[in-house]
Amino acid sequence: MKEDNYILGISAYYHDSAAAILKNGEIIAAVQEERFTRKKGDARFPIDSVSYCLNEAGIVISELDYVVFYESPFLKFDRLMETYISFWPAAKKLFTESFPLWANHRLHISREIKRELGDGFVGEIGYTDHHLSHAASAFFPSPYEEAAILTLDAVGEWSTSSVGVGEVNNVELLRDMRFPHSIGMLYSAFTYYTGFKVNSGEYKLMGLAPYGEPKYVDTILDNVIKVNDDGSIWMDMSYFNYAKGLAMTSDKFHNLFGGPPRKTEETIQQKDMDLAASIQKVTEEIILRSAKYAYELTGKKNLVMAGGVALNCVANGKILREGPFENIWIQPAAGDAGGALGAALLMWHHHLDKPRNVHPDDSQKGSFLGPSFTKDKEQIYLDSVGAIYELIEDEKELIDRVSDLLKEEKIVGWFNGRMEFGPRALGSRSIIGDARSSQMQQTMNLKIKFRESFRPFAPCVLHDHVHKYFEMKEGRESPYMLFVAPVKKEERTELSEEEIKKMNDPDLRKRVAVPRSTIPAVTHVDYSARVQTVDEKRHGRYYRMMKKFYEKTGCPVIVNTSFNIRGEPIVCTPENAYKCFMATNIDCLVIDNFMLLKEEQQEGLLPEIANYKDLFELD
Incomplete structure (x- = not known):
C-alpha cells in the first residue's frame, strides 16, 4: 500500500508561472519558472519548475498522485467570451488575437499538462477557482486556526477580489467583486x-x-x-x-x-x-x-x-x-505564482479532507522553498570560469569577514541555501550593504541594480530591535517584507536649509540623496521603510551575520535588495550570481562558503555580459 501522497500545484500561461509540491500536506518545494528561464514573469508551462519540485521531493513523475491547475479555464473562457460580446465591435481586435490561443491551447489544460509531463504521469488532474487558490495560499500556511481572508487581484475567472473565512482545514469565499x-x-x-x-x-x-x-x-x-x-x-x-x-x-x-x-x-x-x-x-x-x-x-x-x-x-x-x-x-508569493501552492493545498485539505497542522510561526518555511546547491557543484562552476575564490569552511570566520566588509561600506552579493519563493529577496539571494551609509542607496541603484534612482531599498532588522527603529509593536514579525512602517522620530535627523531645498528639487536623484535618518540608505523620502524582520529560526546564517554586524557597529539594520539587475529575475544558480557579480560593482560575492572579492578577479572573463554595464548610462 502506498504510504506517501504527492500533490503538484501549477500556475501557468498568464503571468509568473510556477509549480509547488506537497508531500502528505507538507510544503516541500515551490519556485517560479522565471528563475530557470531567466525571462522575467515567464508565463510558459513551468516544466523546469516541475522537474525541480519532483527532484526536491525525491520522486519520479509516475509517483505523483495529483496535479492541480490554479484556476478553471472553462470559467475564464466564459468570462472572456462574454466580455468580447459585451464590448463588440470595439473588442474585435482583442478577440481575433486571443481566441486562437484559447481554442487551440488554453482551453485544453488537461491535454497540455499530460503532454508536458509525458507518458509517465498516471495521476489525476484537477482544477480550482483562481481566488480560492489565492485564499488557500494565504490561510493554510498561516499560523492561525481561523482567520478572515481577503484576496485582491486583477482578475481570475470572474472575480477580481473576494472576502472569505478560513477555519481549521476549510476555506470559504463569502463575497466577491x-x-x-x-x-x-x-x-x-x-x-x-x-x-x-x-x-x-x-x-x-x-x-x-x-x-x-x-x-x-x-x-x-x-x-x-x-x-x-x-x-x-x-x-x-x-x-x-x-x-x-x-x-x-x-x-x-x-x-x-x-x-x-x-x-x-x-x-x-x-x-x-x-x-x-x-x-x-x-x-x-x-x-x-x-x-x-x-x-x-x-x-x-x-x-x-x-x-x-x-x-x-x-x-x-x-x-x-x-x-x-x-x-x-x-502569502509571500501573493501573485499568480502563489496560486500554484494554493491549488495543491486545496486538493489536500478540501478534496482529500486531510487535517491541518497549524505551525506557530507559519508553515511557509521562511519561503525558502527553491533550489540550493552542493559545495562540489559550486566549486566545479567557479573553477570552470577561472574565478578566484577562497573556501571558508568555518562559519564564524565567514560572517566575521562579511560583517567587516559591510562596516567598510562594501556591497556584498549574498547567496546562501535555498532560494526564496515569491518576488522578494529575503536573505538567501540578496545584495546587502550598510544602512548607515548616505551613499549606499544611490550606489546600489545606479552601479549595482542599473535602475531608476528614485526607488527605495528595504531594511533588514534583527527581530528584537524592530520597535526601536520603526513604528511597529515590540515583537511584531515581518519576515516576508510585506509591511511598510515609518522610521521612528528618534532616528530621524533634522534637515538643513540646503537639504530642505533639495527635497523640492525636480531631480529625484537629489531628493533621494538627502539623508533623513540614522539609517539613510533605507529611509524613503516620506520617512517610510519596507521592513523585514530577521530571526535565527527562519534565517539562520543570515541572522548570525547581521548579529555580528550589530556587535561591531551597534546598528541592527542593513540594506537588503534582490540579487539581480533591472529587468532580470532574482538569481537562482551560482552561475547567475557570478555573472551578476562580474557585470556590476558588487565588491564581494559569497556563495555559501565561497568568498570572491572583485579586486582579485581577472578582467574580461565574461565578455558576453559586458553590455550590462552600458545600462548605467540609462539611469
Whole structure:
C-alpha cells in the first residue's frame, strides 16, 4: 500500500508561472519558472519548475498522485467570451488575437499538462477557482486556526477580489467583486499611464508615490470610480480600454489627466509623481475599507491576504496600524505564482479532507522553498570560469569577514541555501550593504541594480530591535517584507536649509540623496521603510551575520535588495550570481562558503555580459 501522497500545484500561461509540491500536506518545494528561464514573469508551462519540485521531493513523475491547475479555464473562457460580446465591435481586435490561443491551447489544460509531463504521469488532474487558490495560499500556511481572508487581484475567472473565512482545514469565499471592476486593473491602469510596465511596474508606481502630492484624488473619485463602504468599487469603463483593447486606458482617461501616457524613456514629471501619490491613497482607502468589511462579516481577529494587490506593502502597513485585526499574515508569493501552492493545498485539505497542522510561526518555511546547491557543484562552476575564490569552511570566520566588509561600506552579493519563493529577496539571494551609509542607496541603484534612482531599498532588522527603529509593536514579525512602517522620530535627523531645498528639487536623484535618518540608505523620502524582520529560526546564517554586524557597529539594520539587475529575475544558480557579480560593482560575492572579492578577479572573463554595464548610462 502506498504510504506517501504527492500533490503538484501549477500556475501557468498568464503571468509568473510556477509549480509547488506537497508531500502528505507538507510544503516541500515551490519556485517560479522565471528563475530557470531567466525571462522575467515567464508565463510558459513551468516544466523546469516541475522537474525541480519532483527532484526536491525525491520522486519520479509516475509517483505523483495529483496535479492541480490554479484556476478553471472553462470559467475564464466564459468570462472572456462574454466580455468580447459585451464590448463588440470595439473588442474585435482583442478577440481575433486571443481566441486562437484559447481554442487551440488554453482551453485544453488537461491535454497540455499530460503532454508536458509525458507518458509517465498516471495521476489525476484537477482544477480550482483562481481566488480560492489565492485564499488557500494565504490561510493554510498561516499560523492561525481561523482567520478572515481577503484576496485582491486583477482578475481570475470572474472575480477580481473576494472576502472569505478560513477555519481549521476549510476555506470559504463569502463575497466577491466581479470583472471589469477591479482594484488590480485600476492600479495597473495608472501604472501604464505613468509609463511603467503592467504586471511589473506597480512596485515602481508605489515607490514613486511619496515624491508626489495626492492632487488627483477627487478627480479619480468624482469621475473614474465609485468606492463603496465595503471596499468594492464601480469603475466607469469609458475611461479604460483593457476590456476591449490592447491598452489599459482610453482617450477619455488621457483627456481627464491632461495628455497621453508617459513614454518609458521620457523623464518622470511632477504630474506623474502626483498621480502615483493619488492612486496610492485611493488604493489604501479601498483596501482598508475591504479589510474592515472582512472583519465585520467574519468576526475573526486574524486576517490573511493574497492576490497581486496584497503586495502593496504601503497599504498593508496601513491595515496593520489602523485596521481592526490583531494579526495579519500575507502569502509571500501573493501573485499568480502563489496560486500554484494554493491549488495543491486545496486538493489536500478540501478534496482529500486531510487535517491541518497549524505551525506557530507559519508553515511557509521562511519561503525558502527553491533550489540550493552542493559545495562540489559550486566549486566545479567557479573553477570552470577561472574565478578566484577562497573556501571558508568555518562559519564564524565567514560572517566575521562579511560583517567587516559591510562596516567598510562594501556591497556584498549574498547567496546562501535555498532560494526564496515569491518576488522578494529575503536573505538567501540578496545584495546587502550598510544602512548607515548616505551613499549606499544611490550606489546600489545606479552601479549595482542599473535602475531608476528614485526607488527605495528595504531594511533588514534583527527581530528584537524592530520597535526601536520603526513604528511597529515590540515583537511584531515581518519576515516576508510585506509591511511598510515609518522610521521612528528618534532616528530621524533634522534637515538643513540646503537639504530642505533639495527635497523640492525636480531631480529625484537629489531628493533621494538627502539623508533623513540614522539609517539613510533605507529611509524613503516620506520617512517610510519596507521592513523585514530577521530571526535565527527562519534565517539562520543570515541572522548570525547581521548579529555580528550589530556587535561591531551597534546598528541592527542593513540594506537588503534582490540579487539581480533591472529587468532580470532574482538569481537562482551560482552561475547567475557570478555573472551578476562580474557585470556590476558588487565588491564581494559569497556563495555559501565561497568568498570572491572583485579586486582579485581577472578582467574580461565574461565578455558576453559586458553590455550590462552600458545600462548605467540609462539611469
